[in-house]
Amino acid sequence: MPLMPRLIMGVLVLAALNLPAVAQYPSKPITVIVPFAAGGPTDVVTRLVCEHMSRTLGQPIIVENVGGAGGTLGMTRAAQAQPSGYTIAVGNMGTQSAAPALYPNLKYDPAKSFAQVGIVNFTPQAIVAKKDTAAGSLKEFIHFLKTNHSKLSYGHAGVGSISHVAGLVFNAKFSLEPTLVPYRGTGPAIQDLVGGQLDYMIDQSLNVIPQIKAGTIKVYAIAAPERLASLPDVPTTVEGGSDFIFSAWNAMVAPKGTPTDIVTKLADALSKALDDPVVQARYVELGSSVPKGADRGPTGLQKLVESEIAHITPIIKAAGVIAN
Ligand code: MLT
Numbered sequence: 434m435p436l437m438p439r440l441i442m443g444v445l446v447l448a449a450l451n452l453p454a455v456a457q458y459p460s461k462p463i464t465v466i467v468p469f470a471a472g473g474p475t476d477v478v479t480r481l482v483c484e485h486m487s488r489t490l491g492q493p494i495i496v497e498n499v500g501g502a503g504g505t506l507g508m509t510r511a512a513q514a515q516p517s518g519y520t521i522a523v524g525n526m527g528t529q530s531a532a533p534a535l536y537p538n539l540k541y542d543p544a545k546s547f548a549q550v551g552i553v554n555f556t557p558q559a560i561v562a563k564k565d566t567a568a569g570s571l572k573e574f575i576h577f578l579k580t581n582h583s584k585l586s587y588g589h590a591g592v593g594s595i596s597h598v599a600g601l602v603f604n605a606k607f608s609l610e611p612t613l614v615p616y617r618g619t620g621p622a623i624q625d626l627v628g629g630q631l632d633y634m635i636d637q638s639l640n641v642i643p644q645i646k647a648g649t650i651k652v653y654a655i656a657a658p659e660r661l662a663s664l665p666d667v668p669t670t671v672e673g674g675s676d677f678i679f680s681a682w683n684a685m686v687a688p689k690g691t692p693t694d695i696v697t698k699l700a701d702a703l704s705k706a707l708d709d710p711v712v713q714a715r716y717v718e719l720g721s722s723v724p725k726g727a728d729r730g731p732t733g734l735q736k737l738v739e740s741e742i743a744h745i746t747p748i749i750k751a752a753g754v755i756a757n
Pocket of ligand 1: 469470473474475476525527589590593594595596597617618619620
């Protein structure tokens with residue numbers, strides 16, 4: 434038989450062999466890589482939606498925390514995983530839009546190396562400090578930072594993470610040069626802020642709300658145009674006299690090449706979780722918002738990744754920071 438018909442036959446056989454696998458997906462537990470430490474914002478929101486998704490899909494979704502290098506280690510692992518639907522990941526605005534500008538040798542392209550599944554949440558950043566910080570308002574705090582920054586420490590989740598990039602933009606805006614202290618996630622970093630080993634952070638609201646409510650850290654502002662329903666007494670940066678607005682997001686992806694039917698099943702299960710009243714109520718408590726219908730799914734996420742890369746790259750380049 435000539436070569437071409439044999440090749441076509443081969444592809445058809447492979448596809449035929451694959452069909453049951455897609456139809457029966459998932460037939461075993463799924464692993465979701467979280468590229469930051471357990472207990473942090475990306476971990477918390479991943480566990481919340483995956484608990485619901487596992488009920489829809491009828492298989493457990495097991496979280497594997499793979500921290501390091503601002504989350505790019507875990508996302509590299511996800512990009513290089515088998516495109517079978519059994520390894521997925523939840524990255525964020527840092528790993529999926531800022532990392533290319535900071536890591537010249539990044540081993541994945543957020544816009545090309547993944548099958549986008551969908552946006553998990555949006556959450557504004559909060560400007561927080563250790564609880565005995567004297568300043569009483571955002572204005573006073575910025576003044577305090579301007580006069581003391583060389584003696585202060587700023588905690589973040591590694592170069593390219595959201596907390597790192599938010600710090601980069603904020604510190605550049607007010608010409609601040611604190612000591613930057615990297616962690617494998619803002620989960621462990623916030624513990625050091627509570628303990629007074631760090632002076633300030635700019636972190637996802639969902640990670641700091643419990644500490645703010647417990648009074649174990651001080652909050653100066655939410656970097657958003659509107660106040661959070663869960664923190665009605667906390668002013669926005671705009672109310673505090675600054676135009677520093679910083680919205681973050683987390684998003685679910687699968688390795689490029691994952692069958693479209695499987696990606697659709699995952700996206701539908703994620704969307705179903707986001708429509709669940711229990712998940713929605715928890716999101717409000719956590720200062721998070723659910724992506725609107727049109728923004729959901731692979732197309733909405735692809736658009737977001739491309740527009741955020743275009744937005745953040747010149748800002749990072751202007752700051753002249755490169756991961757070594
Ligand atoms: C985390 O889960 O630790 C954060 O998402 C890290 C970050 O990007 O700031």
